[in-house]
Amino acid sequence: MTPLQGMRRASIDGQRNEGDSLFPLAFSCDQGAVTLDQFTGWTSESRDDLLALASQHGALAFRGFPTPTVDDFDAFIQALNLENFPYAKSLSNAVRINRTPRVFSANEAPPEVKIFFHHEMAQTPLYPKYILFYCEIAPESGGATPLCRSDILYAKLAEQCPEFAAKCESTGLRYTNVMPGIDDARSGMGRSWHSTLGVETKAEAEARLGELGYSFQWLADDCLKATTPQLPAVMETSPGKKTFFNQLIAAYCGWKDERNDPSDAIRHGDGTKLDPEAVMVAVQLAEQLAYDHQWQAGDIVLLDNTVAMHARRPFTGTRKVLASLAEMRTHAFDAVG
Template sequence: MEVKVFAEVQLPQQRVYSSGVCFPLVLAPNPSSHVPYSFSEAIRAHNPWLQSRLHDAGAILFRGFSVKTASDFNDVVEAFGFDELPYVGGAAPRTKVVGRVFTANESPPDQKIPFHHEMAQVPEFPSKLFFFCEVEPGSGGETPIVLSHVVYERMKERHPDFVQQLEEHGLIYTRILGEDDDPSSPIGRGWKSTFLTKDKTIAEERAARLGTKLEWFDDGVKTVMGPIPAIKIDQSRNRKVWFNSMVAAYTGWDDARNDPVKAVTFGDGSPLPAQIIFDCQKILEEECAAIPWQKGDILLLDNCAVLHSRRSFDQPRRILASLCK
């Protein structure tokens, strides 16, 4: 199908693989197109083509389209037709903005957020993620992304025994939550927000559906998630992917309540080797693409194929997000 509305553009921060795939794919308005589509109408008209391109690339950055507000962004998300995923079980402090749109992680700007697949620590995770740059950063603040199967292949080559242990045992994630959100922490979502209830009985029921055990304290709760697989098979692409939050938990789940070293273990409870986790962190940085945000940018990620992170930044910066089944 000939698509005249979208033009593929090249940016210096993209990665280009030997297969010819550009990561991420960057689409802009086609300057020679005179089709009177709005952006949302163009998405609806060319949705199968866009989803095919997303499948090939794993991530699409839309740049230069007329998306100015949270409501505009919500219209774009709706145009793709994905079902909404309620944010139950996630760790990031977020605030609902409009419709299906939330703030991205609200932790302080000096904090980096390590690479992770969104909600990889629970069984019900989004298949697609949208990010929108409402206010571009003063400096920094990129959202680096990396192809998960590339990370798996490099880890398998460098640490085959470790990867085999992961495949056999999976991972257990442990996190201590307060009652209310702690905006000073990148994992500061309290249990009431995490389980979308103030009722401990309902929280228990929702945790159980996620395979999560709860141990209550006077001022909070300990959550134990897993064992849960750390390596998955991407069925649509027929390849293994590094689908976990191991590096994020071990290096980033650090606040007044949580010790990151205790936050993640092998599924049999044994500790993870620190030197291999830090080597994995190095691989993630080596393989990532980090394109500076511009106002109006929308980044669409296939959550099964791509890990993402956040670099520290100087304010102002406002990135919004939406999660889809």
């Protein structure tokens, strides 16, 4: 990868040294050293190297580059030449607002709501390979985006809770959530079933759920309770390298609002309940391994969603962190493998 004039690899507060890699790998740029066209041109030329580095390290952080606006962030995304995964086509639980065809708000949940660690859309059959985050406005306080290397977490979990880790891998997981009839921005998982499924009518919703292999039940107040098919809890990203690719922590700890009870949100794929002590070990490991990205306006973070989990800390003031999803992938539980 040819270096860009004025750019360098940088240390960043809280950056972790995970043996053979830094997490995240960070780049900084001297103010005024390059133009946006130069930056996006370098990004396009370096695309394959950047994506390989994101997968190796889990995440790349860019600070000080000429990206003060959402359109600049959009230009960076386009320079990577990644297939867009539009929010409208996702099965995400979160309420989000599009700013460009590729960029939307990360989550509209209130600032006091903590969003727990998760791999984006691992609780659905469709997920993005990459996530890109961008800070338009940094909060007054708090509001960090914690990141965690899921491969390292799984290795430690397998050491400390071998039976639980093995059962997660051998049976997978099933997730249940209740979707409202209209978007509820008060909740971190308040996206309506109309929006989530991309449908207008209940008949269309039932047909879409059938295609996806979900079971479902209609509830009062136009709510829809849906349970996923058996989905993987562990992903082998390369031979011998496994990640804890799921939404176990988020579902168990955070899927709570007036419609949802975390105790009903997640089960092993065979229908049995999770060991609460083992779940808390996973929660604690994620926190121990976390890097908290403290946002500055203009920051960009590129995440390999199969390697690193992310979360959100509560905050005060105005915080505008935007996101983009790329390279839609599918996964299904393989009872043999």
